[in-house]
Amino acid sequence: MKAALPTPLGRTIRAFFSDYLPRLRGLSPHTIASYRDSLVLLLRFTATQTKRHVASLDFNALCATRVLLFLAYLEKERHNGATTRNVRLAAIHAFFRYAAT
Secondary structure (H helix, E strand, O other): OOOOOOOHHHHHHHHHHHHHHHHHOOOOHHHHHHHHHHHHHHHHHHHHHHOOOHHHOOHHHOOHHHHHHHHHHHHHOOOOOHHHHHHHHHHHHHHHHHHHO
């Protein structure tokens, strides 16, 4: 049985973490881990909302409305403060700026 190829979203995430952040941006391992945790939370939230597996998500699932719902979820369900919420948002911004290029 052949393994499914990663989606464009999956390939972009892999390049973001394996090449862009450590090599081109020179970010510390701690910052990269924080970005990773933020995107993992976003992807799991999106998968739950769309009733799909994380591996099958695509860019269309990550619309602005979904990101806003995710940020509200962080505050209401996970009881994150504004600082943590903004750290997560910064990681999402960095990823989408990279993906846009």
